[in-house]
Amino acid sequence: GNSVTQMEGPVTLSEEAFLTINCTYTATGYPSLFWYVQYPGEGLQLLLKATKADDKGSNKGFEATYRKETTSFHLEKGSVQVSDSAVYFCALPMYSGYSTLTFGKGTMLLVSP
């Protein structure tokens, strides 16, 4: 099945710093790619997604570009805020054409004032 690898955290940044969280994937074909965010004590929320190569997903200042050449979907934000502190998960369908997602291990982001 498909799989995803993302950088381990925690990532600790000061407010307004630039954020990159790396995510690479192994997949059959070109599945949709997702980033989910989990705030403390809560479930997952879809942050952004990209459905085909070269697509850029964006939301709340976060961006990620689907790059098939490098099989990557890195998450970036130009200026993080304290409220962005959360765990971020990269995900894709477990199998081609399958709707269940498989998740990376998650990267905790801690932003200090």
Place this chain on the structure above:
Amino acid sequence: GAVVSQHPSRVICKSGTSVKIECRSLDFQATTMFWYRQFPKQSLMLMATSNEGSKATYEQGVEKDKFLINHASLTLSTLTVTSAHPEDSSFYICSALRQGEANTEAFFGQGTRLTVV
């Protein structure tokens, strides 16, 4: 976006008892729901796929007799942890699949923190 409600958000139970967790899709019908388990500081592990009107499909290593899943309607799936033990303590998250003409998207509940004492 669509709303998936999970209840309870937190439960503490005694060892040997059973606990039922509900997952409801509030504003759409979901023929397929998923149950995940998340250990502290780890990723989500798929436990089972719940299909309305049929038996759930369990992932390898998940005991179907311990984790009973029922998906009796298009808006409700339940996970019952039977004869719970402390090692069952975990964060359980459900997701419901909204299948539309344009795309299919999974929406997640807010999770249930189960503590078995």
